[in-house]
Amino acid sequence: MKKRQLGKTDIKISEVGLGTWQLSGDVWGKKTEAEYIEAIEVALDADINYLDTALDYGNGYCEQVIGKALQGNSSVVISSKIPPECDDWSPKPQSKIEDYFSPNWIIDRCETSLKNLQRECIDILFLHTWNLAWGHCTEWYEAMLKLKEQGKIRAIGISVGDRRASEANSHIEAGRIDVIQAVYNIMEQEPEYTLFPMAEKHRVGVIARCPFSSGALVSNWTPNHKFPEGDWRGLWTPEDWLAKQVEMVNLIKPIVKDSDLSMSAIALKYILNHQTVTSVISGSSCAEHIRLNASVAGLPNLSEDIFGQLQQLWFDGKIHGTYNGGA
Numbered sequence: 001m002k003k004r005q006l007g008k009t010d011i012k013i014s015e016v017g018l019g020t021w022q023l024s025g026d027v028w029g030k031k032t033e034a035e036y037i038e039a040i041e042v043a044l045d046a047d048i049n050y051l052d053t054a055l056d057y058g059n060g061y062c063e064q065v066i067g068k069a070l071q072g073n074s075s076v077v078i079s080s081k082i083p084p085e086c087d088d089w090s091p092k093p094q095s096k097i098e099d100y101f102s103p104n105w106i107i108d109r110c111e112t113s114l115k116n117l118q119r120e121c122i123d124i125l126f127l128h129t130w131n132l133a134w135g136h137c138t139e140w141y142e143a144m145l146k147l148k149e150q151g152k153i154r155a156i157g158i159s160v161g162d163r164r165a166s167e168a169n170s171h172i173e174a175g176r177i178d179v180i181q182a183v184y185n186i187m188e189q190e191p192e193y194t195l196f197p198m199a200e201k202h203r204v205g206v207i208a209r210c211p212f213s214s215g216a217l218v219s220n221w222t223p224n225h226k227f228p229e230g231d232w233r234g235l236w237t238p239e240d241w242l243a244k245q246v247e248m249v250n251l252i253k254p255i256v257k258d259s260d261l262s263m264s265a266i267a268l269k270y271i272l273n274h275q276t277v278t279s280v281i282s283g284s285s286c287a288e289h290i291r292l293n294a295s296v297a298g299l300p301n302l303s304e305d306i307f308g309q310l311q312q313l314w315f316d317g318k319i320h321g322t323y324n325g326g327a
Helices: 033-045 057-070 103-117 139-149 169-173 196-201 241-256 263-272 287-298 304-315
Strands: 003-005 012-014 016-019 050-052 077-082 122-127 153-159 179-183 205-209 277-283
Touching: 003 277, 012 016, 012 277, 016 033, 016 287, 033 057, 033 287, 050 277, 057 077, 057 103, 077 103, 103 122, 103 139, 122 139, 122 179, 139 153, 153 205, 169 196, 196 205, 241 304, 263 277, 263 287, 263 304, 277 287
Parallel strands: 016 050, 016 277, 050 077, 077 122, 122 153, 153 179, 179 205, 205 277
Antiparallel strands: 003 012
């Protein structure tokens, strides 16, 4: 597995990471703790050295499972995220940052995550949502910087909204951010133009999430598909979400049908083609899927023809980002 430098930090992570939301046991269906731990062990065996989680995943359960699985193994890079105190994941322009990420909340939640993970330091700590209107606010940064100076975190990050890739650019420009996590995939190409140039200029690491557009790119859904009971995709999404996903995937399939790569490999390779991306976090609790995702790093890149046609679909507005279940 190839490793990439995380911006200007001294952290190197695998091109493919493991996203652990599906291990939370709440909105993706439950499995046993042993199955969750096996998924993490499979990822490590496949030379994945980066795990992404969040305090809100299973209300701390996901972090606790990672702590049990790793047992203090500091060679694995972990990122986690602080949830908003008010539990609102899409702040409005008039929202006040102190209701979401007060300094005391940031410090307290970091301490909780450290205990859950059984660690003395979290490699990357993200705020789990953001608001363009907070470009002038710095108290959150001072709290994160304090944690960094105390050795409790190594890198400061913001996880921006599903279709709001550039909303933290003012803080990138000001030098306050080490890492940005954003939705970036075949159907959501906007970060290439609104986030990546700023990240490149200031040597900020970029973590791409939702590579499969919440499963749409690697599933054979129809507009009448029924998600399992409790699955967030059948609960939180807009009424036309599924139909739009199916429609867009059906435009992509003819372009890639003659490729020797699977749809999952094509989706990951599209993202990794951009060198500004440090790592793509592919979420799964299935050992077979984790191995396949990890193997993509050693496969050939997409042809220029396929890559260009996928970009043209986005340029023409025929594919576009949709809700991906995150802030």
